[in-house]
Amino acid sequence: MEVSAYDRIKAELLNAEDEVIISRYLKRMIVNGDSWPANFIEDANVFNKNPYVEFDSDSTSFVIVKPRTEACGKTDGCESGCWRIIGRDKLIKSKATGKILGFKKILKFCKKTKPREYKRSWVMEEYRLTNNLNWKQDHVICKIRFLFEAEISFLLTKHFYTTSKSPLRNELLPAYGFYSNEQENDEFYCVKIMSSEGNDWPSYVTNNVYCLHPLELVDPQDEKFQRFGICIFANKTKAIRDKCDGGYWKLLRHDRPIKAEFGTIGYKRLFEFCETEKEEYARNGKDVKVTWTIEEYRLSKNVKRNRFLCVIR
Structure with missing residues (x-):
């Protein structure tokens, strides 16, 4: 894949609505058998690795991985910390039909030791399909970023927003x-x-x-x-x-x-x-x-x- 095409896809994913990430990428890969875009990380065991070592803090990473189950909380993580859920499953629906397409949850990497200079954290947005589209639930898309606490609150605002009408970006x-x-x-x-x-x-x-x-x-x-x-x-x-x-x-x-x-x-x-x-x-x-x-x-x-x-x- 040409670098320009890679940059185009990544730019789209960075600014895409949750519905687009699930329907245009995850669904096509799982249901239609499309290949994961080149240059993106595939099958990375991110839940047992230190994000401070694996990822670039100045760049958003997209990975397709085997999902983290509830049982993983007892065994996943690394020497420096582990991932914990801060935003549980949110329904992702089609704006056109109202049909449920999948789910999104938000996880935060919690360090075992928290220094006073604690300002930014690694955050993962995990996207998965409904069981009828992917009964094995064998893969999910994860969007991983290094965010300030204020940015995490901004992200959770959208995640927990429960009214039928989605808020405009400048209202958050x-x-x-x-x-x-x-x-x-x-x-x-x-x-x-x-x-x-x-x-x-x-x-x-x-x-x-x-x-x-x-x-x-x-x-x-x-x-x-x-x-x-x-x-x-x-x-x-x-x-x-x-x-x-x-x-x-x-x-x-x-x-x-x-x-x-x-x-x-x-x-x-x-x-x-x-x-x-x-x-x-x-x-x-x-x-x-x-x-x-x-x-x-x-x-x-x-x-x-x-x-x-x-x-x-």
Whole structure:
């Protein structure tokens, strides 16, 4: 297969809806006997290998493997950790007919030892056909990526979204911040809270943001983080006794009104992380001192009062 064709297929898979991955690729291979596209990994025993060694953290990998069963949880894994399910089977249906095509689950590689600099994790999206199309259940497609915790929340948002109408991409929880002028920034975050459903963020968001060291949430080396910051969603604000190993978050600026054409729509507070011992961090090959801040947003009216959007910079 020509490299251009390989790149085209991979680009399609990267941005494809779940239905396309199952119907256009997995179904054709299992039911029609089509060959797996060249240059993709086939029959890799990913569940017993260290993804930090096997895969490129800067590139998404696609593999077709024998599926991981529930019993595998007792025997799979490697010296550094193992895969655990964080999103159980979700029905994948045809938009045209409503017919069930297959299932998708999400797994996360859990390291045996979790360092403080824990920011990104290996995540696997596993696609399989229904039993009537593949009664042996002998192969599945796995999409493997190295994601930040905020990106994992973004992924789980789509996985657990249960309404009949699929959400638009720009209606989902953003992983990175919004970059423009400050006024547009502030309005963007308030509108994001207003346009979301329910009074609380989903149960898998990071509620203990003020009890974590910033290095547990972000990567100082990440260029997108340096430009935009990372969005963290919480159902509560900072409590008086909240602190963590290595420091605590201190309120620098009280509520500042965020105004739009029709009046005040929300408020913004600013926090700074006070480290017990000031550390230096490597950035662009140099050791620099870093000041961590959180811009916390909430709405002005007594609605969605448990929703806070925090941008760490």
